Amino acid sequence: xxxxxxxxxxxxxxxxxxxxxxxxxxxxxxxxxxxxxxxxxxxxxxxxxxxxxxxxxxxxxxxxxxxxxxxxxxxxxxxxxxxxxxxxxxxxxxxxxxxxxxxxxxxxxxxxxxxxxxxxxxxxxxxxxxxxxxxxxxxxxxxxxxxxxxxxxxxxxxxxxxxxxxxxxxxxxxxxxxxxxxxxxxxxxxxxxxxxxxxxxxxxxxxxxxxxxxxxxxxxxxxxxxxxxxxxxxxxxxxxxxxxxxxxxxxxxxxxxxxxxxxxxxxxxxxxxxxxxxxxxxxxxxxxxxxxxxxxxxxxxxxxxxxxxxxxxxxxxxxxxxxxxxxxxxxxxxxxxxxxxxxxxxxxxxxxxxxxxxxxxxxxxxxxxxxxxxxxxxxxxxxxxxxxxxxxxxxxxxxxxxxxxxxxxxxxxxxxxxxxxxxxxxxxxxxxxxxxxxxxxxxxxxxxxxxxxxxxxxxxxxxxxxxxxxxxxxxxxxxxxxxxxxxxxxxxxxxxxxxxxxxxxxxxxxxxxxxxxxxxxxxxxxxxxxxxxxxxxxxxxxxxxxxxxxxxxxxxxxxxxxxxxxx
Numbered sequence: 001x002x003x004x005x006x007x008x009x010x011x012x013x014x015x016x017x018x019x020x021x022x023x024x025x026x027x028x029x030x031x032x033x034x035x036x037x038x039x040x041x042x043x044x045x046x047x048x049x050x051x052x053x054x055x056x057x058x059x060x061x062x063x064x065x066x067x068x069x070x071x072x073x074x075x076x077x078x079x080x081x082x083x084x085x086x087x088x089x090x091x092x093x094x095x096x097x098x099x100x101x102x103x104x105x106x107x108x109x110x111x112x113x114x115x116x117x118x119x120x121x122x123x124x125x126x127x128x129x130x131x132x133x134x135x136x137x138x139x140x141x142x143x144x145x146x147x148x149x150x151x152x153x154x155x156x157x158x159x160x161x162x163x164x165x166x167x168x169x170x171x172x173x174x175x176x177x178x179x180x181x182x183x184x185x186x187x188x189x190x191x192x193x194x195x196x197x198x199x200x201x202x203x204x205x206x207x208x209x210x211x212x213x214x215x216x217x218x219x220x221x222x223x224x225x226x227x228x229x230x231x232x233x234x235x236x237x238x239x240x241x242x243x244x245x246x247x248x249x250x251x252x253x254x255x256x257x258x259x260x261x262x263x264x265x266x267x268x269x270x271x272x273x274x275x276x277x278x279x280x281x282x283x284x285x286x287x288x289x290x291x292x293x294x295x296x297x298x299x300x301x302x303x304x305x306x307x308x309x310x311x312x313x314x315x316x317x318x319x320x321x322x323x324x325x326x327x328x329x330x331x332x333x334x335x336x337x338x339x340x341x342x343x344x345x346x347x348x349x350x351x352x353x354x355x356x357x358x359x360x361x362x363x364x365x366x367x368x369x370x371x372x373x374x375x376x377x378x379x380x381x382x383x384x385x386x387x388x389x390x391x392x393x394x395x396x397x398x399x400x401x402x403x404x405x406x407x408x409x410x411x412x413x414x415x416x417x418x419x420x421x422x423x424x425x426x427x428x429x430x431x432x433x434x435x436x437x438x439x440x441x442x443x444x445x446x447x448x449x450x451x452x453x454x455x456x457x458x459x460x461x462x463x464x465x466x467x468x469x470x471x472x473x474x475x476x477x478x479x480x481x482x483x484x485x486x487x488x489x490x491x492x493x494x495x496x497x498x499x500x501x502x503x504x505x506x507x508x509x510x511x512x513x514x515x516x517x518x519x520x521x522x523x524x525x526x527x528x529x530x531x532x533x534x535x536x537x538x539x540x541x542x543x544x545x546x547x548x549x550x551x552x553x554x555x556x557x558x559x560x561x562x563x564x565x566x567x
Contacts, residue, residue: 023220023280023303023396024337025497026063027488028113030400032345033070033092034078034458035439035451040093043448043456045439047093051101053442054108056470060404060481061488064111066222066282068345070098074124076191077421078345078437080115080224081122085209102217111219113280118206118264119225120192127205128193132173136182143205145185145196145231157183160237161255164363165189166425185235187228187255189421197229197264210271220272220280223265226302227285230260257287265301280304282339286362290327297336304396307339311347312362315354315382317514317527321505324393324516331395332500338395342386343403349436350386352409355379363422365431366409373411380406381558384483384544385525388560389514391487392523394499399484402440405468406480409435410461417460434459441465444472478546486542490562494521513555522563526555538563 031050039048047070057065069079070092079089088095105112121128127143134140136148147158149172157170164187171190173181185194195202210221232254240253265281272279282304287293293305313323331338342350348366358372366374383406391397413434418424420432438459443450448457449465466472473479491497499518506515512528521541526532532555534540541562555561 021278021280021303022063022111023278023282025394025396025495026111027061027391027397027399027491027497028064028066029057029060029062030066030068030344030398032068032401032437034068035437036401037442038439038448038452038454038456041452041454041456042091043452043454043458044091045451046091047088047097047101051097051104054101054104054110058108058110059485061485061492062110062399064113064219065105066113066398067115069115069117069224073122074191076122077189078419080117081120081124081189081192082117083122083124084126085116085121086212099216106217112217113220113222113282114213114218115224116206116209116213116221117224118195119228120186120188120194123191123193133176135175139201141182142199143195143202144193145235146182147185147235149183154180154182158185159235160239161185161187161235162240163188163190163425165421166430185231187225189425194231195229197231197260203264203267207267207271210268211274214272214275214279218279219277220282220303223281223283223302226265226283226296226305227257227261227287228255229264230258231255232258257285257292262296262301265296269300269302282306290323291330294330294334294336297331298334303336304339306341306344306398308341310339310390311341311343311350315386315527317512317525320389320514320525320527325505328394328500328503337497337500338393339398340390340393340395341398341400342383342390343400343436344398345400345437346433347436349383349400349403349407349409351376351379351383351403351406352411352435353379354382354386361430363430363432365420365422365433365435366411367431367435368412370411370431374408376408378558379408380480381544381546384480384546385558385560387484388487388542388544388562389523389525391491392496392516392518392521392562394497394503394518396497400436404481404484405440405470405473407440407468408464410438410459411435412462413438413460419459438462441469442471444469483542483544487562490521490541494519494564496521520565523560524555524563525560526557529557531556534561534563537566539566 034045036045037049038045071082072084072089073079073081102112131140150156161169163169170183172183175181186192238254281302283302285305290309296302296305310323313319327338352374355374355378356372418434420434422430422432439451439457441449444466447455449469473481496518502519504517513526515524534553541564544560
């Protein structure tokens with residue numbers, strides 16, 4: 001795709017001295033509003049629910065909230081089908097309630113990052129409706145990727161691209177007079193038409209949207225499908241090497257990871273730099289390697305990208321060491337912090353994923369018939385160890401709501417309860433992402449475990465949620481919640497997020513043990529079956545075990561310990 005838009009020369013007058021920005025070391029907590037807390041009683045989480053629980057998030061010890069979409073939407077893809085980028089869907093509240101939530105967070109020292117969805121809109125957006133009404137060749141249709149079909153009567157789609165949700169990536173219109181018309185591209189659901197980013201009008205539209213929210217006081221943006229905005233000129237046919245899901249593993253992919261995207265984000269960087277306070281841009285960019293991810297955070301572009309290579313790394317010492325080593329080197333070369341993430345709203349929760357015994361494709365989810373069913377005890381142990389390993393690393397860490405409670409994926413959702421378009425478009429072949437999106441539990445009692453005062457819940461919650469509820473864990477010193485609270489407090493106390501220059505690997509524990517030192521904290525993870533003796537001359541700051549074994553000087557399998565200097 002050739003862009004007709006060229007951003008002006010970079011001006012960074014409002015940037016803080018490089019290296020001191022808050023987002024370099026922040027722990028950012030993802031709130032998926034539909035499933036966080038319901039303040040209205042309709043069974044769907046909302047902004048009032050978020051505001052109510054700001055004190056709980058402050059108590060957890062996070063630095064910022066990333067808020068998944070809350071915009072007006074028909075909710076065919078849980079809000080990632082946006083019908084108006086500058087308002088709040090009545091299901092989630094109002095702009096006034098957004099402002100109250102933002103103020104409540106800022107009063108507690110918590111920043112707010114909002115999700116922006118620039119690859120596509122909802123088919124219910126006024127822009128797309130205008131495009132349908134205006135007809136072929138109009139400026140209105142030029143906002144989107146409309147094309148004539150192939151074949152004698154245009155009956156074939158313009159190319160062979162497949163939707164990342166399954167099925168064709170093209171849908172043909174029926175014009176107002178009833179005749180077949182043009183086709184439009186949708187990399188995701190047919191109700192999510194893709195924008196044409198070679199059109200400068202689209203650039204201006206989104207810069208205006210950024211300013212709308214920055215003017216309200218948001219601290220940054222998480223950019224959905226950041227790797228998908230630009231498409232290759234000519235929209236050539238393409239046959240994926242393996243899965244058609246949004247993992248860019250093939251440099252020939254004509255609709256993901258295109259070089260032209262960098263121009264877009266250079267312009268966005270300039271918009272963010274107009275505002276005081278180090279506003280952050282974080283891209284969801286599924287790229288083949290951490291080295292390629294790091295190219296997106298070069299000076300003047302994005303500030304962060306999600307480290308999905310880390311999320312997908314195998315649970316063993318060699319795999320973890322390799323991805324951490326490469327990440328720290330690659331991001332440092334771009335002058336950016338490494339980011340670390342284990343779970344989000346699109347992936348199987350790591351309390352389940354790390355215990356699967358068979359490979360699990362991104363987006364496939366886990367259901368009753370998924371091969372390699374997880375052992376929940378192993379999953380809990382590994383999830384706690386993985387979190388302790390992650391939170392000691394220098395850079396910025398992302399947490400997904402409910403992981404601080406040790407929530408697993410909900411595997412046994414009935415087919416009739418599933419709502420993910422991945423499940424629907426694949427005709428049940430893929431379970432999709434509903435299992436990681438089940439509303440989280442706040443209280444041990446009640447029909448919806450404190451999620452809603454009325455007991456309503458848009459997805460059914462399992463009985464297991466009772467013993468994992470926050471009310472049960474907050475007073476249990478050995479709970480996963482208190483492990484997170486302890487680790488986050490220690491991370492802040494020892495300034496581990498800013499520890500790039502102080503980071504070093506520690507050898508001598510064997511092939512199945514990973515150990516590193518970050519400043520005055522030593523972190524050791526045992527991936528093997530044998531007990532590991534801890535070194536003398538240290539005091540234990542934190543341990544990931546659910547229950548301690550006899551002998552405080554030993555580290556059991558799938559556990560992590562933080563050690564500090566002996567006092």
